[in-house]
Amino acid sequence: MTAPLKLVIFDVDGTLVDSQGDIVAAMANAFDRAGHPAPSREATLGIVGLSLDKAIPRLAPELGPETHSAMVEWYKDAYVALRAQAGAAASSPLYPYALETLTALHAQPETLLGVATGKSRRGLDKLFEAHDLARYFVTCQVSDHHPSKPHPAMLQAALSETGVEARDAVMIGDTTYDRDMALAAGVPFIGVSWGYHDVDALTGAAAILRDFRELPGILTNIWEAAA
Known part of the structure; x- marks a missing residue:
């Protein structure tokens, strides 16, 4: 059988x-571009696993939907740049x-x-x-x-x-x-x-x-x- x-x-x-190094750095970049204090490392790692459109509002609930949407794209741009700099296997x-x-x-x-x-x-x-x-x-x-x-x-x-x-x-x-x-x-x-x-x-x-x-x-x- x-x-x-x-x-x-x-x-x-x-x-x-x-991938925590790039995740934390990319999230900090997105918050910096939004002019908002970056979350702690622990807070950022705590939302890993959620889709970005859910994760970022959870980290910055006081910001509006348009800012959240922009931060999603800023995070992606920063992550891609970090990965290109070091190579995905290393990062x-x-x-x-x-x-x-x-x-x-x-x-x-x-x-x-x-x-x-x-x-x-x-x-x-x-x-x-x-x-x-x-x-x-x-x-x-x-x-x-x-x-x-x-x-x-x-x-x-x-x-x-x-x-x-x-x-x-x-x-x-x-x-x-x-x-x-x-x-x-x-x-x-x-x-x-x-x-x-x-x-x-x-x-x-x-x-x-x-x-x-x-x-x-x-x-x-x-x-x-x-x-």
Whole structure:
């Protein structure tokens, strides 16, 4: 009997790559151009995972919609400039053992890989090009086409595209937005300990990943328990 397909969906920033330096710098640039005090590093990292049109109003609720819209574009411009200056691979390095783990999972015929990210399609493509990652993923959900996390639309689309049932998928991420999205979609959530939200906030996770090399064993445990 053929084993059912499994789907492992990854968040990107704070989960697969560490892009916090460029995120904080780009946000500070957007606030500077708006003539508004920049948020703290902690505040900026706290909104990573949200789409920019949701994140910036949360950081500066006292500013108006027109300013928020301009700041979204200023952030994007600054982020692109920072990435061009250092190169995407250097400005958003992969976390330890991420590539090795993706390679091992990709080699399993029954395991499909996906991405659900607040990044734009353009930003994800640049990152994939820098790290040669596109070949690993069969479904990629980005902010251009979906409501912001924690709305479950990204995961629902990934499940629909691959034909995988929610019980046979997992969402791996570093924020409460990833967790809430997964729970809303009925998909088990695995938190990572190295990301931008405090790991203690990731309550309700099926497991907490502290080293990418632990992932294959954790996946086996989750799916065997659900069988």
